[in-house]
Each structure stands twice: as structure tokens, then as C-alpha cells.
Amino acid sequence: MSQILIVGSGLFGAVFAHEAAEAGNKVTVIEKRNHIAGNIYTKEVDGIQVHEYGAHIFHTSNKKVWDYVHRFAEFNRYTNSPVANYKGQMYNLPFNMNTFNEMWGVKTPQEALAKINEQRQEMAGKEPRNLEEQAISLIGRDIYEKLIKGYTEKQWGRPCTELPAFIIKRLPVRLIYDNNYFNDDYQGIPIGGYTKMVEKMLDHPNITVKLNTDFFDNKEEYLKSYDKVVYTGMIDKFFDYKLGELEYRSLRFETEEKNVGNYQGNAVINYTDAETPYTRVIEHKYFEFGKGDKDKTIITREYPADWHRGDEPYYPVNNDCNNQLYAKYAELAKKQDKVIFGGRLGQYKYYNMDQVIEAALNAVHNEFGD
Ligand code: FAD
Ligand code: UDP
Numbered sequence: 001m002s003q004i005l006i007v008g009s010g011l012f013g014a015v016f017a018h019e020a021a022e023a024g025n026k027v028t029v030i031e032k033r034n035h036i037a038g039n040i041y042t043k044e045v046d047g048i049q050v051h052e053y054g055a056h057i058f059h060t061s062n063k064k065v066w067d068y069v070h071r072f073a074e075f076n077r078y079t080n081s082p083v084a085n086y087k088g089q090m091y092n093l094p095f096n097m098n099t100f101n102e103m104w105g106v107k108t109p110q111e112a113l114a115k116i117n118e119q120r121q122e123m124a125g126k127e128p129r130n131l132e133e134q135a136i137s138l139i140g141r142d143i144y145e146k147l148i149k150g151y152t153e154k155q156w157g158r159p160c161t162e163l164p165a166f167i168i169k170r171l172p173v174r175l176i177y178d179n180n181y182f183n184d185d186y187q188g189i190p191i192g193g194y195t196k197m198v199e200k201m202l203d204h205p206n207i208t209v210k211l212n213t214d215f216f217d218n219k220e221e222y223l224k225s226y227d228k229v230v231y232t233g234m235i236d237k238f239f240d241y242k243l244g245e246l247e248y249r250s251l252r253f254e255t256e257e258k259n260v261g262n263y264q265g266n267a268v269i270n271y272t273d274a275e276t277p278y279t280r281v282i283e284h285k286y287f288e289f290g291k292g293d294k295d296k297t298i299i300t301r302e303y304p305a306d307w308h309r310g311d312e313p314y315y316p317v318n319n320d321c322n323n324q325l326y327a328k329y330a331e332l333a334k335k336q337d338k339v340i341f342g343g344r345l346g347q348y349k350y351y352n353m354d355q356v357i358e359a360a361l362n363a364v365h366n367e368f369g370d
Helices: 011-022 063-069 097-104 109-123 131-139 141-156 194-202 219-225 320-335 353-368
Strands: 003-007 026-030 042-045 048-051 058-060 083-086 089-092 186-188 207-210 228-231 248-258 268-271 280-283 297-306 339-341
Touching: 003 011, 003 219, 011 026, 011 194, 011 207, 011 228, 011 353, 042 194, 048 297, 058 063, 058 353, 063 353, 083 141, 089 097, 089 141, 097 109, 097 141, 109 131, 109 141, 131 141, 141 297, 320 339
Parallel strands: 003 026, 003 228, 026 207, 083 268, 228 339
Antiparallel strands: 042 048, 058 186, 083 089, 248 297, 268 280, 280 297
16 A cells, blocks of 8 residues: 555546546645646636636546546536637637538538638648747638637737647638537536535545645655645646746636626637637536526636746647647656656646546556556
8 A cells, every 4th residue: 555645636637536546555745726626627616616727518428437427426518618709709619510500591401511611712732830830821811810810819829820730730621510619429417516526526435635735845755754745737837937937827817796697598609809808608507507697697708828836727728849848847846756747737638528538547547557
């Protein structure tokens, strides 16, 4: 039996803690915030599960991961179908026949394809070198200008010509009338919220959780006194930024209770122009079904922000320069044989929840076998 310290009670930390405890180890989870669950934390307010750190929709094509989360929660059948507001004009997302009809008036897949191909001509024969070129070669300039450029430049705080193409490859393009944002086989939101799901992962006689506890207040002591440390914080901070700072994007959330039953008619509305300072507004009650007061609703505006030391690092910025620096930190990490670096910040990867669970289960497998 080993003594294991887990730094961070987000999804990576919670899955690892649960499996390590099941394998018979004594596990201590330390968390610097005053609550568990990391960025998937949800808090119940007036009968509504509020996604405190932005909209979280679970989606995956990995059956093993889908089965795994069902051990800790039941999921509803929520299907994400955000709508874009560009200067007061509404467009369905992701890019599908509804969007093409709204943008160009085309009605059939043949008409839509002809229009897209005409728009893509601009990039004919050229290899896309950045997000702007990737977007235009994928879908053409009209959609790029109205639905991608403003949103993306706000989100990442830099021109699309300086962003990696892969970010936009996440968005599906479909020649059918289907507003489902994701292509995955499985999708939903845990009934009762994500916090309850993580609580269940951590509810084990071998697990102790300590909130309001920062690893860096006692780093050397922790590294000395535990057999293994699973670290899910920022990898550059672990090494005291000695090779330089990685870049992150931060966010500011502005939450308001409104005395109306229905504020925007959808869970997620994206503001895709450059002028509106926020990227999206979420109306939490629509992540669930028939929840909350019929005369009240809770909304959150999401403002992208530059990251400075001390801010919450919500997104890694995976461009070439940062990835090269990360690779050097990863080399240092390999030499720390007591420490496993995991999760979005520990591995500096733009992971979704399902990928974090898969990575945590792989780390568990490497450590304890089956
Ligand atoms: P985190 O959740 O960040 O957990 C790390 C934990 O470690 C935190 O609780 C932190 O406080 C703690 N910690 C850090 N440093 C220390 C320290 N020094 N001492 C003690 N504790 C420390 N994914 C999806 O699949 N679907 C979505 O719809 C989706 N939407 C998202 C929307 C937003 C706005 C964001 C930011 C992310 C979204 N994600 C989504 C991604 C998802 O949030 C992550 O994949 C997942 O939460 C990462 O889990 P993690 O354990 O790696 O990190
Ligand atoms: N995006 C966009 N317009 C939108 C929504 C998304 O251009 O209305 C782009 C943007 O660059 C964003 C990327 O698509 O960073 C991925 O979007 P997603 O909704 O998957 O981002 P996340 O939920 O991770 O912030």
C-alpha cells in the first residue's frame, strides 16, 4: 500500500484518486480552491445547476469512458445546439444546412455545396498555414467573417493569422439540417450536476480531501513525505517557470439572476462579432429539463481575458512556440520519477473531459496495471 498525494480535485485528480483508492492505496487529495471538481464544478442555485466555470457538455465516442462516467452519475439527453448572434442576426451552429440557408438562402445540399466550393476558391491549391486560411478553405469567407473571425480573435486575444489551424478543426461542417454541435456517439449532462459526480468518485474510505490547500505552500515537504504525487496544476509553475512561462488564456464570468422565466430561449448563444466584449451567454436552466423557478433564470456572460500570474489558466495556448517550450518541461517532468503530471494544465493540452478521463485511466493503468 502506497501513500499517494493528488494535487487538484478536477476530473483527472478525481479519477486517479478513485482508482488508486480502489487498488488499496491511501490517497490524499489537496485542492487550493474551496470546492472540489475543478472547472467542471456546478453549484445548485434556486434549483438550477449553475456551471460556475462555463458551459460543460459531456460528449464522447469512447464507449469505455461513457460506461465509466455512468458508474458515478446518470446523464440526461442534452444535445448542445448553440446559436450565433452576429450583429443581431441569428445563425444556427455548427455549420449546417440551417446556417447555410440563413447565410445564403440556399435550400438543398447541392446548392449549399456549390456556394461553399465557390467561396473556397480563394484557397484553391494552397495549404492552410493558420486558422484564418484553414477556416476559409473549410467553409469560405462569408462564414469566416461573420461566425469565426470575431469570436476567435476575442477568445484567443490574437489575430486568426497567428493561431494554429487545429482549433477550428474541432467544429463540424454538415450538409444536413442538424444543429447538434458535436459529432460524438454519446452526449449529455450528469443529472444533479458534475459536482455530485466528482463527489461520488472521491467518496471512498481510502480517500481524504483537503480544500483550501495549495501544493506550493509546502512543495518540498509533500514531495518528501508521499510515495507518489499526481500533479494536475500548471507544469511550468511546478518547475518555478525556470525555462520560461507557457501562455494561457483566462476568462471572467459574470453571472446574473434575471426575473424572467426565459431570457434567451437557448442554453448557449455565441456573440460572434468583434465589438461585443463577451463570447457567449449561457442560460443554465436549459442544460436540464423542467428545472428551476418558472419566473426566474440565471445567466452567465463569458469574457475572454489575458492571463497573468495568479489568474486562473483556463486554456493552454497550443501554438508551436508554446508546444516547444512544453516539450522541454515534459523532459524535466520525466526525470521526476515520483511525480505524474496529468490533466489540462499538467500536460498542457486542450483536453475535453472525456480525453482527461481517458488520460487518467491510462495513467492508472501504467501505475497499477489492470
Ligand atoms: P481542472 O478542472 O483545471 O482541475 C485542476 C484542479 O487542480 C483545480 O481544481 C485547481 O484548483 C487545482 N490546482 C491547481 N494547482 C493547484 C495547487 N498548486 N494546489 C492545489 N490544487 C491545485 N470539456 C468538455 O468535454 N466539454 C465542454 O463542454 C467543455 N467546456 C469547457 C468550457 C470552458 C470555459 C473550459 C475552461 C473548459 C471546458 N472543457 C470542456 C474542458 C474541461 O473543463 C477540462 O477538460 C477538464 O475540466 C480538465 O480537468 P483537469 O482535472 O485536467 O483540470
Ligand atoms: N468558434 C468560432 N465561432 C463560434 C464558436 C467557436 O469561431 O461561434 C471557434 C473558436 O475559435 C473556438 C473554437 O471554434 O476557440 C472551438 O470552439 P469550442 O466551442 O469547441 O470551444 P470551447 O468550448 O473549448 O471554448
